[in-house]
Amino acid sequence: MTTDNHDTPPAQSSWSGAASSALILGLAALPLALAIGGILYSRPSTPDAPAVAAQSSTATPAAGLVPAVFSPPGERDIPDSKMGEWIQRGEAIFARTPENAVGFSGNSLSCANCHIDAGRLKNAAPMWGAYPMYPAYRKKTDHVDTFAERVRGCFMYSMNGTAPQDGHDILVAVEAYAYWMASKAPIGEKQPGAGFAKVPKPEQAPTFDAGQKVYTANCALCHGDQGQGQKSGKLTVFPALWGKDSYNWGAGMHEIDKAASFIKSNMPYGLHNALSDQEAWDVATFINSFERPQDPRFKGDVKQTRQQFHDSPYSTYGLEVNGKLLGVGL
Numbered sequence: 001m002t003t004d005n006h007d008t009p010p011a012q013s014s015w016s017g018a019a020s021s022a023l024i025l026g027l028a029a030l031p032l033a034l035a036i037g038g039i040l041y042s043r044p045s046t047p048d049a050p051a052v053a054a055q056s057s058t059a060t061p062a063a064g065l066v067p068a069v070f071s072p073p074g075e076r077d078i079p080d081s082k083m084g085e086w087i088q089r090g091e092a093i094f095a096r097t098p099e100n101a102v103g104f105s106g107n108s109l110s111c112a113n114c115h116i117d118a119g120r121l122k123n124a125a126p127m128w129g130a131y132p133m134y135p136a137y138r139k140k141t142d143h144v145d146t147f148a149e150r151v152r153g154c155f156m157y158s159m160n161g162t163a164p165q166d167g168h169d170i171l172v173a174v175e176a177y178a179y180w181m182a183s184k185a186p187i188g189e190k191q192p193g194a195g196f197a198k199v200p201k202p203e204q205a206p207t208f209d210a211g212q213k214v215y216t217a218n219c220a221l222c223h224g225d226q227g228q229g230q231k232s233g234k235l236t237v238f239p240a241l242w243g244k245d246s247y248n249w250g251a252g253m254h255e256i257d258k259a260a261s262f263i264k265s266n267m268p269y270g271l272h273n274a275l276s277d278q279e280a281w282d283v284a285t286f287i288n289s290f291e292r293p294q295d296p297r298f299k300g301d302v303k304q305t306r307q308q309f310h311d312s313p314y315s316t317y318g319l320e321v322n323g324k325l326l327g328v329g330l
């Protein structure tokens with residue numbers, strides 16, 4: 001792992017070439033891979049045309065209707081200035097994290113794999129919904145987190161990597177990007193579509209077996225039989241859901257209630273609320289019942305780590321599933 005371009009200013013040449021060719025490759029690979037799904041998954045955005053329209057700047061909030069979803073600026077609105085360069089750099093880190101945060105990213109995921117549409121999509125923890133809500137007290141860290149600290153958390157857990165130290169240019173660039181995306185959003189007021197849309201607990205307790213059925217029918221096509229995802233060369237086309245290339249045991253997505261909420265709004269890709277609440281909880285239970293990289297807060301004892309950090313009905317860490325103890329790490 002190298003951290004050599006660590007402190008370099010965001011000169012276009014050091015990163016944008018690699019990022020844009022990777023992006024072009026990615027865009028070319030996605031429809032191809034989606035074509036495997038054929039009729040089922042013809043185009044990711046068509047099923048939700050009304051929601052997309054509601055996000056566009058032409059939507060007029062009408063009294064008595066559902067409150068308008070905040071409309072973030074588009075990529076073309078990035079200013080042509082020094083600040084704009086940092087915003088662009090943040091966007092590149094967000095979209096292609098492994099290539100643009102070398103030494104800090106520990107798996108093949110990118111921020112945008114979970115914060116979909118480069119951090120714009122409502123109910124996928126969009127950056128315009130997050131930025132204005134920090135600093136905030138968080139139980140997980142037991143102190144008041146700044147936005148930068150929150151991002152450091154996603155580097156440590158969701159990216160199974162190393163958090164850039166405070167003031168590091170990678171953090172500054174991501175902050176600049178999120179700040180810009182939240183332009184004109186009210187501060188300290190939770191916006192509709194911010195975070196995830198919580199899915200109520202289902203009637204039946206979710207099970208691995210029920211989740212496996214949902215997974216085989218709706219997810220395996222893209223994410224693979226072993227949750228390993230799919231790559232085209234080095235580029236991730238479909239991200240991994242468990243195993244060594246996925247988020248670690250400390251990540252929010254390993255918590256079944258959070259994963260169910262993300263999945264219900266966003267998966268199968270391009271469909272929104274296609275699964276029932278029960279199916280979302282079942283499949284969230286299934287994908288989070290396999291081994292994944294260790295929680296970085298682990299001090300050598302799975303039981304103690306469960307007690308300290310995962311004492312919740314929504315974590316399978318430290319439990320036995322199908323005769324296997326989970327939480328031993330990979």
Ligand code: HEC
Pocket residue numbers: 094097109110111112113114115125126129130133150151154155158159174194195247251252253258
């Ligand atoms: C595996 C999926 C995943 C990846 C990859 C990921 N995140 Fe997150 N992120 C989450 C989840 C889940 C939450 C909510 C966690 C919670 O509520 O505890 C979250 C929360 C956040 C928040 C706070 C959102 C809010 O509304 O308060 C920010 C900011 C954030 N992530 C930034 C990033 C950045 C930057 C990256 C890339 C370096 C990244 N995330 C990568 C899943 C992910």
Ligand code: HEC
Pocket residue numbers: 034037041109112113114116117214215218219220221222223237238239240241247253259262263267268269275283284287
């Ligand atoms: C048509 C292909 C496709 C199908 C089917 C699909 N996904 Fe995804 N999934 C994706 C893509 C693509 C992303 C990354 C989104 C992005 O980068 O814009 C993703 C991201 C995710 C993520 C967050 C990133 C990660 O790796 O943790 C989870 C969790 C997830 N999918 C779960 C599921 C589940 C559960 C199902 C079945 C109910 C499912 N997906 C069905 C394509 C698919």
